[in-house]
Amino acid sequence: MSDIKAALLAQAIETPSWAYGNSGTRFKVFAQRGVPRDPYEKLADAAQVHAFTGVAPSVALHIPWDRVDDYADLAAHASNLGVRIGAINSNVFQDDDYMLGSVTSPDARVRRKATDHLLECVDVMDATGSDTLKLWFSDGTNYPGQDDIRSRQDRLAESLAEVYDRLGEHQRFLLEYKLFEPAFYTTDVPDWGTAYAHCVKLGPKAQVVVDTGHHAPGTNIEFIVAFLLREGKLGGFDFNSRFYADDDLMAGAADPFQLFRIMFEVVRGGGYTEDVAFMLDQCHNIEPKIAGQIRSVMNVQEATAKALLVDRAALAAAQSAGDVLGANGVFMDAYNTDVRPLLAEVRAERGLDPDPMAAYARSGYFEKIVAERVGGAQAGWGA
Ligand code: PSV
Ligand code: MN
DSSP, X not given: OHHHHHHHHHOXXXXXXXXXXXXXXXXXXXXXXXXXXXXXXXXHHHXXXXXXXXXXXXXXXETTTTOOSOHHHHHHHXXXXXXXXXXXXXXXXXXXXXXXXXXXXXXXXXXXXXXXHHHHHHHHHHHHTOOEEEEEOOOEESSTTSSOHHHHHHHHHHHHXXXXXXXXXXXXXXXXXXXXXXXSSEESSOSHHHHHHHHHHHOTTEEEEEETTSSOTTOOHHHHHHHHHHTTOEEEEEEOBOSSSSOOBOTTTSOHHHHHHHHHHHHXXXXXXXXXXXXXXXXOSSSOHHHHHHHHHHHHHHHHHHHHHSOHHHHHHHHHTTOHHHHHHHHHHHHTXXXXXXXXXXXXXXXXXXXXXXXXXXXXXXXXXXXXXOSSOOOBTTO
């Protein structure tokens, strides 16, 4: 048990800056009280999640949503708050120029502009000390015949190679795939296989990131995780929950069993190290944001604890004996264990309140930011 406790204490779950800003759907972005007005305030909120859970020490930025004049100053601010800058997320999907694609656009000028933005993100990594660039492309087409599918792959490969060459010794990029949206006919990086093929060709600093919301319903995500880990190509996760499409709901809220199965493959595949980044990519459209992040972090912790509890020796014995029901029983025993007392103990051992949700609610932080953050423009999806 002490091994499991040590492993749980060592976990690091990265929260996204954009989770603290206002968000919504294409129908309506709802404004909530106390929401940050700038990246500095987003970091302050993220630091609360770390303060109460002890396992959320880094914060992902999204450029240009988190653009500031002085990134070194932003990194110093993070450090003063007890957190650090995590992955830098590029954004080549919110500019009129990108209507027909960014790095895969048929227009060479647009491709240049998009690649230059990705290179700018590496500059931000240099200035903040971040070691991870996250690339997601909304590129694709809406109609058959609209553009040449294969040429778009060539353009993608060309841009990725340029960015890859710009990476420093301790930097890497994670290529994210997504089945569809906003493109509805073809998407240029629609699945893990496409992302994997590009990353293999580029080399060890290119890895795949699995956003749990980016698959067709029924996809066996843990198989993808097992496969990528075996190939040394799993760079990390964007955890979130989905009921229908890319819903970006709280991790572990829709299907905690799936999250457990994924975490089991991570543990089984030796990915429970710093090399695989456990990031959240979610929005809190209708629930309070900081508390929503704390809940999500706790959900990931619970899935992790259950995955660590699987009796691997008993499982292997049942598997090699062909004992189908026995093996499934070992697996389900771990899933059905209530790990909340164990996690409460782990937190207490770290000097934290065993109940982060209640401790945060008692802290008065929410009331403080509601009172203080008046005036200015609240950060929202897109800023
Ligand atoms: C795209 O849907 C995505 O998952 C990418 O990670 C983006 O950068 C992020 O969402 C923005 O919320
Ligand atoms: Mn994502």
